[in-house]
Amino acid sequence: MDNPGSGADLKLRHVHPWDLSPAEARALQMRLAPRVVREDRLGEIRRVAGVDVGFEEGGRITRAVVSVLSWPELAPLEDVVARSPTRFPYVPGLLSFRELPAVLEALEGLSALPDLLFCDGQGIAHPRRFGIAAHLGVLTDLPAIGVGKTRLIGTHEAVPEERGAWRALYDKEEVIGAVLRTRTRVKPVYVSVGHCLSLETAVELVLKAAPRYRLPEPIRRADRLASQSTGRDQVLHGGVCSSP
DNA sequence: GCGACAG
DNA sequence: ATCTTGTCGC
Structure with a gap:
């Protein structure tokens, strides 16, 4: 009937409505933020995924991509692309309500769920400690890292300036993330806890996932499939969906 | 009241 | 994010 024979059945902990007003969305974030687990609760990591979103038709269509890579080799294993009408505008602090519906669709298209998610955006380095990486982590209950x-x-x-150097990101007296240099003399990235891991572990994993470029490989791949495919030229092998 | 503001 | 060409530097 539903997903006959395949699919990475996501057991969304507590599904919630997506068509909300900005005020309702903020209230929901405040209610869900306490569910974020900020300590290490990871199992063995064998597959990691990069999550990113792009837009088509002047923003009317949201295109989400989830790229799964092996760990720690970072070899491409599977890509899933999901396209759906955009329903929420871009409002600083409410990014997840605009992008997650499509992202969840893409995740459901995977043959198997990954052990860790690298998200393009903040985790708890957010006004209400519930950025897109935290939101996605709580909904899927998968370990997640926010990389802005x-x-x-x-x-x-x-x-x-050296690769590996980082400084705590503060909101008042509270540490909400890390500003990490993944490449010497290159602008740093903003790393924060998404779900089920500590900030120290998040920093360590981001460095391992970004051995050569500024952004983690999983995110770079997802980013390329989400955006560069519309604007720039795309010269890859595989078909439309699911293929290395 | 005046800025700041993930993607 | 997206609209858009070439250009400077490692």
Whole structure:
């Protein structure tokens, strides 16, 4: 009947409505934020996934991509693309309500769920400690890490230029994330807890996932399939969905 | 009241 | 995110 013979049956802990007003969305974030687990509760990591979203038709269509890679080799294993009408506008602090519906669809298309998620965006480095990586982690109950290219909130000291150097990201006196240099002399990324891991572990995993470029390999691949496919030229092998 | 503001 | 070309640097 439903997903006959395949699919990564997501058992969403507590499904919730997506068509909300900004005020209702903020209230929901405050209610779910306490469910984020900020300590290490990871099992063996064998497959990791990068999650990213792009837009088509001037934003009317949301295109979510989940790319699964082996760990720690980082070899491509599976890609799933999901496209659906965009229902929520971009509102700083409410990004997950705009992008997660499509992301969940893509996740459901996987042959098997990954052991860890690398999300393009913040985890708890968010006004209400519930950025997109935290939201996705809580809904799927999968370990998740937020990796933002720019800052949403928080302050921090200057980060040394060497790869591996990082400084805590603060909101008042609270540490909400890390500003990490993944490449020497290259702009740092904003790492924060998404779910089921500590900040220290998140930093360690991001460094291992980004051995050569600024962003973790899983995110780079998902990003390429989500955006670069519409604007720039795309020269890959596989078909439309699921293929390395 | 005036800025800041993930993707 | 997206609209958009070439250009400077390692």
